[in-house]
Amino acid sequence: MQAKINQLGALFCAIFFLFSEPVFSDAAPLLTSPKVENPKSVLFIGNSFFYYNNGVHKPLLGMVKANQSLGKGHRFRNITINSSSLEWHDVESYVTNKRIGSFSITSKNKYKKYTPEKYQLAIMMDCSQCPIHEDRKELFNFYVDTHSKTLRDNGVEPSLLMTWAYKDKPEMIEGLAASYISAANRNKAMVFPVGLAFQLSQKENPNIDLFTPDMRHPSKSGTYLMAAVLYSSIYNVSPVGNSYDYDLSQTTQESLQKIAWKALNNYKDLR
Numbered sequence: 001m002q003a004k005i006n007q008l009g010a011l012f013c014a015i016f017f018l019f020s021e022p023v024f025s026d027a028a029p030l031l032t033s034p035k036v037e038n039p040k041s042v043l044f045i046g047n048s049f050f051y052y053n054n055g056v057h058k059p060l061l062g063m064v065k066a067n068q069s070l071g072k073g074h075r076f077r078n079i080t081i082n083s084s085s086l087e088w089h090d091v092e093s094y095v096t097n098k099r100i101g102s103f104s105i106t107s108k109n110k111y112k113k114y115t116p117e118k119y120q121l122a123i124m125m126d127c128s129q130c131p132i133h134e135d136r137k138e139l140f141n142f143y144v145d146t147h148s149k150t151l152r153d154n155g156v157e158p159s160l161l162m163t164w165a166y167k168d169k170p171e172m173i174e175g176l177a178a179s180y181i182s183a184a185n186r187n188k189a190m191v192f193p194v195g196l197a198f199q200l201s202q203k204e205n206p207n208i209d210l211f212t213p214d215m216r217h218p219s220k221s222g223t224y225l226m227a228a229v230l231y232s233s234i235y236n237v238s239p240v241g242n243s244y245d246y247d248l249s250q251t252t253q254e255s256l257q258k259i260a261w262k263a264l265n266n267y268k269d270l271r
């Protein structure tokens with residue numbers, strides 16, 4: 001299936017963009033929260049931005065568990081390929097393979113069987129430059145459309161995570177934000193405004209370094225901020241005061257919680 005998509009991708013991209021609206025024309029998001037309420041099963045599809053620091057799904061799950069009003073039974077699955085674009089991912093296999101998630105090794109190192117997962121929400125990201133690079137931006141839009149349809153055809157709500165600008169190239173965020181919002185609007189999907197939260201944090205809390213030395217990947221603080229934006233956006237609740245301890249200083253966690261909540265509300269005001 002993936003090979004067939006790859007063979008036809010370039011042709012379909014050319015046809016699609018010849019007859020469609022300009023992809024960067026949308027300035028405001030159509031959706032500011034997912035349609036599914038309190039999703040218990042969430043699939044992450046992306047690259048190293050998702051899996052750095054033992055994965056963003058870990059602090060996100062910790063924050064969810066700390067909020068007893070959300071109930072129990074949340075399961076998050078991280079399917080990532082280092083340095084990957086959305087073109088590399090065979091999304092259909094992720095949502096049709098019933099063996100995925102059928103067991104785990106618990107925190108006490110015990111083998112445990114599970115009922116196969118039925119994902120409710122999928123969060124996709126592309127490579128750090130793919131939405132704006134001349135060689136990749138048409139493919140970014142093509143695969144957002146393709147994967148969104150595949151997910152919906154299998155009963156999973158698609159969504160996108162807006163990535164951030166490099167530490168030394170803050171101007172990247174304008175193009176990234178426009179590209180993600182436009183692609184999401186075209187597919188009637190939610191964009192999680194993590195890139196905008198990074199921008200806001202760098203402005204208001206420059207003492208908190210969100211990056212590893214390569215100025216691209218998230219530091220532990222960056223991963224926590226990403227998780228806080230996702231927690232706020234997916235579950236429609238403020239992260240401020242959430243008791244989950246990610247082993248950052250209390251001051252840092254509180255600052256990032258406030259930034260995540262402020263960034264999300266600023267994003268909602270764009271509508």
